[in-house]
Amino acid sequence: MSAERWMYEGYEMVVGLEVHVELATATKLFSGSPNRFGDEPNTNIDPVTLGLPGALPVLNRHAVELAMRIGLALGCTVQSCTFARKNYFYPDMPKAYQISQYDRPLNADGVLELPDGSSVGIERAHLEEDTGKSSHLGGSGRIHGSEGSLIDFNRAGVPLVEIVSRPDITSPDQARLYASELRAILVAVGASDARMEEGSMRVDANVSIRLPGDPLGTRCEIKNVNSVRSLGRAIDYEARRQVAMIEAGESVRQETRHWDEGDGRTHTLRTKEDADDYRYFPEPDLVLVAPDAAWIDAVRAALPPLPSVRRRILADATGQEPDAESVMTVVERGQDGYVLAVAEVGGSAERALVHVKEAFAEAGNSPALPAASLAALTRMETEGRLTATQAKTVLAEMVEAGAGDPEAIAASHGFEAMDSSELESMVAAAIAADPEAWAKFCAGEGKAMGALVGHVMKASRGQADGKAVTAMLNARRDS
Ligand code: MN
Numbered sequence: 001m002s003a004e005r006w007m008y009e010g011y012e013m014v015v016g017l018e019v020h021v022e023l024a025t026a027t028k029l030f031s032g033s034p035n036r037f038g039d040e041p042n043t044n045i046d047p048v049t050l051g052l053p054g055a056l057p058v059l060n061r062h063a064v065e066l067a068m069r070i071g072l073a074l075g076c077t078v079q080s081c082t083f084a085r086k087n088y089f090y091p092d093m094p095k096a097y098q099i100s101q102y103d104r105p106l107n108a109d110g111v112l113e114l115p116d117g118s119s120v121g122i123e124r125a126h127l128e129e130d131t132g133k134s135s136h137l138g139g140s141g142r143i144h145g146s147e148g149s150l151i152d153f154n155r156a157g158v159p160l161v162e163i164v165s166r167p168d169i170t171s172p173d174q175a176r177l178y179a180s181e182l183r184a185i186l187v188a189v190g191a192s193d194a195r196m197e198e199g200s201m202r203v204d205a206n207v208s209i210r211l212p213g214d215p216l217g218t219r220c221e222i223k224n225v226n227s228v229r230s231l232g233r234a235i236d237y238e239a240r241r242q243v244a245m246i247e248a249g250e251s252v253r254q255e256t257r258h259w260d261e262g263d264g265r266t267h268t269l270r271t272k273e274d275a276d277d278y279r280y281f282p283e284p285d286l287v288l289v290a291p292d293a294a295w296i297d298a299v300r301a302a303l304p305p306l307p308s309v310r311r312r313i314l315a316d317a318t319g320q321e322p323d324a325e326s327v328m329t330v331v332e333r334g335q336d337g338y339v340l341a342v343a344e345v346g347g348s349a350e351r352a353l354v355h356v357k358e359a360f361a362e363a364g365n366s367p368a369l370p371a372a373s374l375a376a377l378t379r380m381e382t383e384g385r386l387t388a389t390q391a392k393t394v395l396a397e398m399v400e401a402g403a404g405d406p407e408a409i410a411a412s413h414g415f416e417a418m419d420s421s422e423l424e425s426m427v428a429a430a431i432a433a434d435p436e437a438w439a440k441f442c443a444g445e446g447k448a449m450g451a452l453v454g455h456v457m458k459a460s461r462g463q464a465d466g467k468a469v470t471a472m473l474n475a476r477r478d479s
Contacts, residue, residue, distance in 0.1 A: 006171035006239065009247060011209045013239040014216060015169035019182060020160050021192045022130065022200040023066045029129045029159035030057030030099065037198060041152035049157045051095030056285050063159035064106070064289060067127050068299045069189040070161050071107025073306055074122045080290035081106040081126070083283040092132035092151050100128035100162075102280045106289070112165070112185075113308060114177045115323040121166035132156040142258075161191070167206065167216070172232035179203055179228045184307040184332055196227050203231055207238045209246070217242070218252040222266055224259050234259040238266050310336050317349040326357040334365030347375025348382045355391070359399050368402035377406040384423075387465040390415045415463065423456070423464060427472045430455035442477050449473060 006013050025035050031048035047055035071078050084102035105126035113119045133155045138147035163182065169175050183201060186194040194201040203225050208217035222238055225231045242252050257266040305313075308322075314336045315322040330336050335356050343349035352374055360367050377395060380386040386394065386406075393413060398404040430452045431438045440448035449470065456469045 004171060004173060008240055009243050010211060011243045012212055013170060013235070014167045014208050014210060015175055015235055016167035016206045017165045017169065017175060017178060018204045018206070019163045020202045021163065021186055021194055023063050023159040023161060024190065024192050025060055025062050025066065025159055027060060028157040029060050029063050029127070030157055033157065035158050037200065039154055041154060044154040049153055057099065059286060059289065060159060063127065064291070065299060066191045067106050067125065067161045068291060068296065069303060070163065070186065070191050071110065071125050072300045073185050073189050073303060074110035074112055074125060076107035076110035076122060076125055078107055078291055078296050080288055082288055083286045084280045085283050087279045090131060091149070092134045092156070094153070094156065098129060098131065099283055101126035112178060112181060114174065114181055115311070115328065116177060118174060120168045120178050123164045123166050125161050125163040128160050128162055130155050130158040130160050172236045175205065175235050176228050176232045179231055181307065188304055188307055205231065205235050207235055209239050209242045218254050220252065220254065221256045222259050223256060223269065226261065230259060230261055233264060234266060237264060241266065307331050314339060317343055318353045319350055320353070326353050329357050335360055335363070335367065338367055338371060341371040342375045342378065345372045345375045346379065348378040351378035351381050355395055359395050369398055370403065373398055373404060373406065380406055380410065384420055384465060384468055386410060386415060423468060424472060426456045426459050426464065427469060429459065441473065
């Protein structure tokens with residue numbers, strides 16, 4: 001999986017991503033109200049959340065620690081930092097400012113290495129509070145054309161980390177890889193559940209285009225991208241739109257645009273604010289946060305292995321490449337430990353990887369089926385007593401029940417043990433029965449093999465392992 005460089009009409013794209021991620025704390029960033037998704041609206045609130053006069057923020061230490069985990073996992077420098085007020089009016093932000101970080105973010109200057117070998121610089125990863133959530137009734141769900149609006153303040157004050165990449169991304173594929181890899185890291189370090197569909201991870205893309213060698217073009221920011229797949233589509237659409245404008249002699253206006261999944265286009269939301277428009281100033285109600293070396297070292301030492309390392313370990317154990325689809329998928333689901341456990345109790349890691357990828361999509365990161373049961377199944381396969389297809393059938397029953405003895409299930413299906421000498425004699429019989437096919441096969445006509453395999457399958461009533469038969473035919477021809 002390598003990201004191809006994007007080019008259109010001679011232009012290249014320049015993309016930087018801003019990812020907001022909700023931290024998995026028990027309480028909010030500056031108050032004791034629960035940080036919980038899906039509760040009855042306006043129940044997780046308090047004077048700080050609502051921005052009532054005189055209410056003062058108290059910083060959540062665990063939020064700082066989770067933000068440090070993110071920074072350290074991205075190779076950032078963790079530094080002493082300050083909070084700032086970012087002023088703007090929005091109905092779901094009761095104070096009319098957001099407490100964020102500005103000139104002194106907690107984490108600065110990191111890098112995210114992608115599975116395809118490319119890397120993307122991280123400018124900063126700072127702490128800030130989330131806003132409330134507006135719902136617009138009637139119409140499309142957007143404010144335009146709606147009949148009324150409701151505001152839920154449960155989300156206001158939820159701790160966020162905003163991760164800002166450098167404009168190093170050059171294709172929609174690379175943007176997708178970045179978002180999935182970042183998501184995997186956030187989940188691995190326990191900082192967030194990072195669910196794009198629930199909004200606990202939100203990706204905005206700054207997109208511009210230029211002729212190679214030219215200075216950076218004017219960028220547009222795309223919001224409302226709800227999946228990794230839409231991210232790629234939105235960036236591709238937006239870059240083509242900008243190329244068409246330039247080619248028509250127009251110029252690109254700096255603005256915030258909304259991605260519409262339905263029509264597959266971006267639409268103007270508002271002309272873009274610059275940092276000046278937010279009138280940032282230091283938050284007078286919070287002091288400097290200065291994590292000492294001992295705290296930073298303790299957080300670094302407690303970081304679990306990151307997805308890139310786990311992919312390499314799984315790849316080595318299973319004879320795959322670290323960016324093979326099965327390796328990527330299983331690590332992303334957090335099931336790599338399970339595959340390794342199967343190998344540890346005497347199973348085949350290679351077969352376990354295939355089964356876990358195909359049959360454990362819904363199993364979560366600690367599948368109910370004991371590792372020993374899957375290990376026993378993979379041994380039956382490697383010993384040639386079950387074909388891949390038969391193993392799949394047996395496994396489906398084991399997964400369904402969450403347990404089971406593969407020997408007994410195989411027997412109940414009549415998947416009889418067929419040892420290799422039995423198979424050898426069936427192969428010999430097939431050759432004897434169809435000498436013409438055998439002659440053609442020996443003369444290099446690969447197609448003739450099908451007839452011979454067919455004989456064996458028929459004789460074994462479908463019990464023979466097609467791969468083993470093929471290997472035997474090849475061996476006989478070559479001997
Ligand atoms: Mn932000």
